[in-house]
Amino acid sequence: MVFFALFLMMLGNGIIIPVFPYYVKSMGASAFQLGLLLTVYALCQFIFAPIWGRYSDKVGRKPLLMLGITGYAVSFILYGLAHAIWLLFVARIAGGILSAAVMPTAMAYIGDVTTEEKRGSGMGLMGASMGLGMVMGPALGGILSGISFTFPFFFAAGLAIVNVITIFIFLKESLTPEERMQQQVEVTDDSGISSILGELRTPLVQFFIMLFLASVAHSMNEATYALFMQNKIGMGAKEAGWAFMVAGIVMVILQGVLVGKMINRLGEKKTIVIGLSAMAVGLALLLYSFNIITAIIFLAVFCCGMGLIRPATSSAVSKGAANQGRSLGAMQGFDSLGRVVGPAFGGFLLDLNWSYAYIGAVIVALLAVICFKAYDRHHSRAAGC
Numbered sequence: 001m002v003f004f005a006l007f008l009m010m011l012g013n014g015i016i017i018p019v020f021p022y023y024v025k026s027m028g029a030s031a032f033q034l035g036l037l038l039t040v041y042a043l044c045q046f047i048f049a050p051i052w053g054r055y056s057d058k059v060g061r062k063p064l065l066m067l068g069i070t071g072y073a074v075s076f077i078l079y080g081l082a083h084a085i086w087l088l089f090v091a092r093i094a095g096g097i098l099s100a101a102v103m104p105t106a107m108a109y110i111g112d113v114t115t116e117e118k119r120g121s122g123m124g125l126m127g128a129s130m131g132l133g134m135v136m137g138p139a140l141g142g143i144l145s146g147i148s149f150t151f152p153f154f155f156a157a158g159l160a161i162v163n164v165i166t167i168f169i170f171l172k173e174s175l176t177p178e179e180r181m182q183q184q185v186e187v188t189d190d191s192g193i194s195s196i197l198g199e200l201r202t203p204l205v206q207f208f209i210m211l212f213l214a215s216v217a218h219s220m221n222e223a224t225y226a227l228f229m230q231n232k233i234g235m236g237a238k239e240a241g242w243a244f245m246v247a248g249i250v251m252v253i254l255q256g257v258l259v260g261k262m263i264n265r266l267g268e269k270k271t272i273v274i275g276l277s278a279m280a281v282g283l284a285l286l287l288y289s290f291n292i293i294t295a296i297i298f299l300a301v302f303c304c305g306m307g308l309i310r311p312a313t314s315s316a317v318s319k320g321a322a323n324q325g326r327s328l329g330a331m332q333g334f335d336s337l338g339r340v341v342g343p344a345f346g347g348f349l350l351d352l353n354w355s356y357a358y359i360g361a362v363i364v365a366l367l368a369v370i371c372f373k374a375y376d377r378h379h380s381r382a383a384g385c
Contacts, residue, residue, distance in 0.1 A: 002065075002109050002126075003126065004166070005163055005166065005167050006130050006133070007130065008133065008160075009069055009130070009133065010129075010132075010137060011137045011156075012072060012076065012133075012156035012159040012163075014135075014137015014244065014248065015138070015155060015156045016076070016152055017137065017138050017241075018142050018241035018244060019142070021034055021227055022237050023149045024037060027085050030347070030351060031348075032351050034347055035224075035344040035345070036344050037088055037089065038219065038342075038343030039339070039340050039343045039344040040089060040092050040096065042096065042336045042340040042342075042343070043336070044096025045332070045336035046337045048096070048101070049101075049104050049332035049335075049336055050104070050329035050332070051100075052067075052329060053101075053104030053105065053327075053329020053332065054329055056101070056108055057108070060175050061108060061112070062167065062172075064101040064102075064105040065102060066164050068099050068100065068101030068105065069163050069164050070098060070164055071094070071097065071098020071100075072098075072156075075094055075095025077153070078091030080151075080157070081150075104329035107318065107328045108328050110122045110123060111318040112174035112175060117264075119318055119319055120264060120268070120311065121260030121263075121264075122260075123259075124255045124258075124311045125256060127251065127256075127259065127311045128251070128256030131249075131307070132252050133248070134251060135248035135249050136245070137244075137248070138240070138241040138243070138244030138245050140241075143238070143241070145241075146238075204316075204317055204320050204330075205375075207331070209334070209372075210276070210313070210372040211309070211313050211331060211338070212334045212338045213338065213364055214309050214338065214365065216339075216341050216345070216361075216364050217279060217283065217361045218279070218342065219338060219339040219341075220345060220349075220360060220361040220364070221283060221286070221346070222343070223343035223344075228354060228358070229289065233292065233295060242292075242296065243295060243296045243299050244299075246300055247299050247303040250307065251306075254307040262308070262312075263312055263315055268313070269312075271308050272309055272316075273372065275304075275305045275309035276309060276369045277305070277369065278302070278304045279306060279309070280362055280366050282303070282305060283358055283361045284358070285302075286302065287358045313331065342361075346360070
């Protein structure tokens with residue numbers, strides 16, 4: 001049931017992805033302002049994801065999932081009603097605060113109901129469910145934008161409301177009252193940022209820093225892809241929708257079929273390194289797109305990388321966590337912190353030069369590989385001393 005809820009959530013998100021940059025641009029916004037809209041959303045998630053994740057350890061997963069998806073509905077409605085850029089910022093802040101509850105809680109739910117041996121496959125299926133929503137959403141959003149730029153937002157809000165009702169009726173809570181009581185005893189009441197900083201003192205720091213850098217590179221592409229391709233090859237909202245649909249298909253196949261097997265055979269760390277390498281290659285190739293077909297193919301290569309990184313990281317953190325909600329919330333916080341930096345940085349570089357954003361994203365992706373491998377080498381030497 002949680003997989004279906006994530007599918008509906010990403011279907012709604014996917015609907016607005018190809019429309020949002022053009023909608024914002026229609027209000028006179030620059031690439032940098034578009035980046036700031038993405039940044040303020042991610043900043044709210046950075047602050048609140050660890051809080052919601054830790055809170056789900058205390059009160060259960062189901063109430064937090066309902067709260068988070070309600071946040072999506074509220075923000076989508078506000079997008080559709082907005083008539084100025086400042087109202088979009090209000091919508092992004094409200095949506096960022098509430099929707100931050102979804103991902104750490106969903107990952108913790110999967111961690112609750114799977115064994116360690118099945119954890120990688122469970123996280124992969126979670127990614128595949130979200131990817132399936134991304135297959136259908138962008139193409140649907142591109143079609144719905146033909147009615148108006150605002151209609152896709154109201155349609156996505158309706159899906160979110162249906163999702164909340166479905167969770168309330170059908171989803172079973174994964175934590176027993178006894179487990180929630182135990183978590184209330186064990187989990188401290190520090191702030192979200194303190195929780196994130198506290199996780200830096202654990203062995204999981206290697207995954208958090210890597211995910212932060214990967215998220216910076218990913219969000220630089222997310223913030224600039226549509227505008228970059230519009231300038232380079234004349235891509236519009238409908239074509240962007242098809243591009244993200246193909247990328248979603250790649251993610252579904254990769255995460256639904258391959259990623260669990262790769263994690264079981266190679267381990268989380270090797271899977272992550274392969275994913276980071278594919279992401280860097282895809283970003284570099286996007287610079288050389290010369291028509292719609294190449295823009296779609298190169299985006300798919302990039303998405304192969306992200307399709308490996310996130311489930312492998314979630315699996316590793318879930319296995320190594322003392323409190324899943326807290327650690328996965330902190331992981332989501334580092335992911336969000338990358339999305340705080342990436343969009344504004346990418347938009348700024350794009351305003352300077354159309355190629356600078358992707359050159360910068362390639363450098364950040366390579367830095368993630370270097371830092372991830374350097375951590376292992378450092379600790380291998382320390383263990384040998």
